[in-house]
Amino acid sequence: MFSKKVVSWAVASALMVMAGGAAASGFALIEQSASGMGNAYAGGAASADDASTIFFNPAGMGQLSGKQLAVAAHAIRPSGKFSGTASGLAPLQTAGLGNGGDAGSWALVPNAYFAMEVNPQTRIGLGINAPFGLQTNYDANWMGRFQAVKSKIQTVNLNPSFSYQINDAVTLGAGVSYQSISGELTSMTNYSAAAFAAGGAPLLAAIGGAGKEGLSTLTGSDRSWGYNLGAMFNFGPNKRIGVAYRSRIKYNLSGSVSFANVPAALAAALPTQAVSLAITMPDSFSVSGFHQLNDKWDMMADLTWTGWSVFQQLNVLRANGTSLSKTPENWKNTWRVAVGANYHYSDKWMARAGVAYDQSPVPDAFRTTRIPDNNRTWLSVGGQYKPNKDCAFDFGYSHLFVSNPQLNQSAAGNPDLAGKGYLVGSYNSGVDILSAQYTHNF
Secondary structure (H helix, E strand, O other): OOOHHHHHHOOOOOHHHHOOOOOOOOOOOOOOOOOHHOOOOOOOOOOOOOOOOOHHHHHHHOOOOOOEEEEEEEEEEEEEEEEEEEOOOOHHHHHOOOOOOEEEEEEEEEEEEEEEEOOOOOOEEEEEOOOOEEEOOOOOOOOOOOOOOOOEEEEEEEEEEEEEEEEOOOOEEEEEEEEEEEEEEEEEEEHHHHHHHHHHHHHHHOOOOOOOOEEEEEEEOOOEEEEEEEEEOOOOOOOOEEEEEEEEEEEEEEEEEOOOOOHHHHOOOEEEEEEEEEEEEEEEEEEEEEEOOOEEEEEEEEEEOOOOHOOOEEEEEEEEOOOOEEEEEEOEEEEEEEEEEEEEEOOOEEEEEEEEEEOOOOOOHHHOOOOOOOOOOEEEEEEEEEEEOOOOEEEEEEEEEEEOEEEEEOOOOOOOHHOOOOOEEEOOOOOOOOEEEEEEEE
């Protein structure tokens, strides 16, 4: 019973780490091209500016000729500063402790795409990107350290794709995703509170009394398959609509959980042990439009639905397959809407701008320190420089205004936090993103 309680504290929120400071809602990373960044990814499934269309809509490769390589990098700086109070802990575990500092930090997200023309109707391509991820890191001695300290996740997605042009009006596309995931979670474990809950005053005395704690570390990884589909509908040379679907991807992460500085009286109850966690990444569906108004202006728009309702609970399993803990999440499906424009100054220079509104899937009652997510509004600018017909440099900047996430934890509303403390307060949050991309035709 004691082992079950403490290990569940360490792993019950395992995959919640993914969102930390992710720039799209939930724990998705929409930063898949710098050419789209300047428009806040408006028209993502219809613009087909370059080979990055492999991610947004593989049918968009039908708009490309010859061979093309696109390489991009995104420097993402989320910020999340908590301000509030903690209760439910011994005075010496909260006295003089801070609010955790800024949980966000710089992260680099790269992606690369290659597309080539096989014949006038057929294109093939390969995308390499990171659809989910990022990192948060609180001060190790903050008042919420029993809930989270470090949270890190990484994904890599290999996405071979093809497109086929049925006629001048319709192009279809499809791809396969081979995706890997790995992560690390740390938090402090309140040995004193757990000992008292499991064995009362005698066990508490046996470990040395109040104030005993140590770092718990969870690691896990897995690989899985998914797919994406798309279609492009051309209504003349200057107007098109794209639709795209990305499938769910099911994981069963396997790894281990370990504990540092375990008191001798608890050593047998807290060995390093294997754990696993099944999780499903959401599917998504996008409808986008692109319209070239004249030789100077392009307009685009996008509406994307993401099926976050698959994320209803986290069920952590022991090696023997029995449940260690079940944590309700109750996420909801979301919508993202974006509009943008391009202005062509000349054959070499183009400017971009866009705005977007991105819903959060996290209900207020289920928000945690690992994912203080909320609705966000994008403001984006960018541009492109083409020194010649064979290459292009794209750049973009976005600032995301995040509605201040609230935490209102209590013993009645959050029984799973017993011994970890209850936080009441809010986050001052935002995200800045800088993107750059080089595209070469050959």
